[in-house]
Amino acid sequence: MIWNEACECMSRQDMEDLQSERLRKLVAYSYDNVTYYRKKMDEAGVKPEDIKSISDLSRLPFTVKDDLRDNYPYDAFAVPMRDIVRIHASSGTTGKPTVVGYTKADLETWAEVMARTFSAAGVREDSIVQVAYGYGLFTGGLGAHYGAEKLGASVIPISGGNTQKQIMLLQDFGSDAIACTPSYALYLAEVLGEMGIDPRKDLKLKYGIFGAEPWSHEMRAQIEEKLGIRATDIYGLSEIIGPGVATECELQDGLHIMEDHFLPEIINPETGEVLKEGQKGELVFTTLTKEGIPLIRYRTRDVTSLRYDKCGCGRTLVRMEKVMGRSDDMLIIRGVNVFPTQVESVLANMAEIEPHYLLVVDRKNNMDTLEIWVEMSEELFSDEVKKIEEVRQKIKDNIQSLLGLTADIKLVEPKTIERSMGKAKRVEDKRKL
Amino acid sequence: MIKQLSVFLENSKGRLSQMTRVLSEADVDLFALTIADTTNFGILRTIVSDDEKAAKVLKEHGYTVRLNDVIVVAVPDHPGGLSHVLDVLTDSDISIEYLYSFVNKPHESALIVFKVDDVEKAMNSLNEKNVPLLSRADLMR
Known part of the structure; x- marks a missing residue:
């Protein structure tokens, strides 16, 4: 079902007019209220009045994650704190998180786009939605929560983890929709199987709303088969709003972008040149209606392509392909953004450690695993197991507290980790996505 | 007081024999030997005829060693x-x-x-x- 036909089924011309009007306002608003935008635009020699329509978009400079880091925590906000009613954060590249602030209107927008998302995924007013995304600084839990509530469904805010309880509620509360990461959905299926519970017979589950990490069509087929549900891929990132930036419809043929709020472009990540419809490149967003932290041409680093043809579902919203990779080295492990440089900063802060490391990411029993190889050094080495284990534990604790992820630390002999000419190889991703 | 030589070894096949070969080629005699192992790695502790020489050749071959x-x-x-x-x-x-x-x-x-x-x-x-x-x-x- 289409939640908001007026917005989701608009003609291309109407959409472009709306986007142009909103873009003009956004640029002037950002220029007037955010110091770093004013600086960037002045440096690029662009004035707000130069931006008349979306065809002028490419004259504006890009925004990158580092801009948000440099303005940590609140300097990228366009409104005083008295107008900010919610703060979320995601992991940054060097330890400091990326902070986003929402005004009341932003939360309204967020609930609206998430209501559209749930609706596209099959959720209705009489649905019972189990939100198994983490609640907290991460945008997944609360984003899904308010969207499902706005739609009028009954929301179970169980948050992530605690699989036995998840299953108990699936059985006893009769949830017909679940929102979580796709890998967790597959894990749930596995545990249900072990417990001898047949989702088709014993549960009412019909819809899955899965995002926060990349997953393949094969994985979807598996989830749908094992749980007997329709699995919908959703896309979002906290900088733009959180989940709710784009969603699949029942045809599962690309993700509809909520482009009346988030204007997409595809660029060549090397040159910054804007690419045409259908060409693969880096996805860039301009947040047309955001008040708290407006972003102009924000580079997501996600690689995909766009198509503008009308979808069989009736929506005219532009579609993006399932994200096919990254234009940087960020990894998404159990829904958590991980940059190799974060691991490097942890190691660099520990005197005993050589900066030679390798992240080995795998998926075992449908759960992402992270193993960090660290080379043994003379400073770290001891003839006593206890002392080496202490250092290993310390690395593990520091990684855990920075990333919120448990990693297995494997100590390896010196020179084990491949030294390459130029850029070191820091990641081995064995997951078959 | 005697110097003991410790060597870091990954738990993988052939690592011990490679290491002892390095020592035998340097004509170093092993008097005592023990390995403390964990699931992840091992620490070989040994008392040898010439600890300075043993430590030197092992380091040259890329091993992490310690004398204590x-x-x-x-x-x-x-x-x-x-x-x-x-x-x-x-x-x-x-x-x-x-x-x-x-x-x-x-x-x-x-x-x-x-x-x-x-x-x-x-x-x-x-x-x-x-x-x-x-x-x-x-x-x-």
Whole structure:
């Protein structure tokens, strides 16, 4: 079902007019209220009045994650704190998180786009939605929560983890929709199987709303088969709003972008040149209606392509392909953004450690695993197991507290980790996505 | 006091034999040897005929090594022999980090390597109680 036909089924011309009007306002608003935008635009020699329509978009400079880091925590906000009613954060590249602030209107927008998302995924007013995304600084839990509530469904805010309880509620509360990461959905299926519970017979589950990490069509087929549900891929990132930036419809043929709020472009990540419809490149967003932290041409680093043809579902919203990779080295492990440089900063802060490391990411029993190889050094080495284990534990604790992820630390002999000419190889991703 | 050589080894097939080959090519003799292993890695501890040379060639071959002081005690080979030595250390408030035993032909006694928290103090205490401590020269005889 289409939640908001007026917005989701608009003609291309109407959409472009709306986007142009909103873009003009956004640029002037950002220029007037955010110091770093004013600086960037002045440096690029662009004035707000130069931006008349979306065809002028490419004259504006890009925004990158580092801009948000440099303005940590609140300097990228366009409104005083008295107008900010919610703060979320995601992991940054060097330890400091990326902070986003929402005004009341932003939360309204967020609930609206998430209501559209749930609706596209099959959720209705009489649905019972189990939100198994983490609640907290991460945008997944609360984003899904308010969207499902706005739609009028009954929301179970169980948050992530605690699989036995998840299953108990699936059985006893009769949830017909679940929102979580796709890998967790597959894990749930596995545990249900072990417990001898047949989702088709014993549960009412019909819809899955899965995002926060990349997953393949094969994985979807598996989830749908094992749980007997329709699995919908959703896309979002906290900088733009959180989940709710784009969603699949029942045809599962690309993700509809909520482009009346988030204007997409595809660029060549090397040159910054804007690419045409259908060409693969880096996805860039301009947040047309955001008040708290407006972003102009924000580079997501996600690689995909766009198509503008009308979808069989009736929506005219532009579609993006399932994200096919990254234009940087960020990894998404159990829904958590991980940059190799974060691991490097942890190691660099520990005197005993050589900066030679390798992240080995795998998926075992449908759960992402992270193993960090660290080379043994003379400073770290001891003839006593206890002392080496202490250092290993310390690395593990520091990684855990920075990333919120448990990693297995494997100590390896010196020179084990491949030294390459130029850029070191820091990641081995064995997951078959 | 004797220098013990420790070597970091990954738990993988062939690592130990490669390492011992490096030592044999350098003509280094192994007197005592033990491996402390975890699921993740192993620490090989050894007493060799020439520790400086052994450490040098192993480092050249990319191994992480460390030299540290241990004491080697000749324990009379009869019931209560070890217990007596341990009592001496306990009475002197010395902690044992680890120990291992080995055999060495010219000696009748069992030889035990002790890694303790205070080597000097341990040696003094054992000397006072007439527990024989061995030097490298004793081992090479």
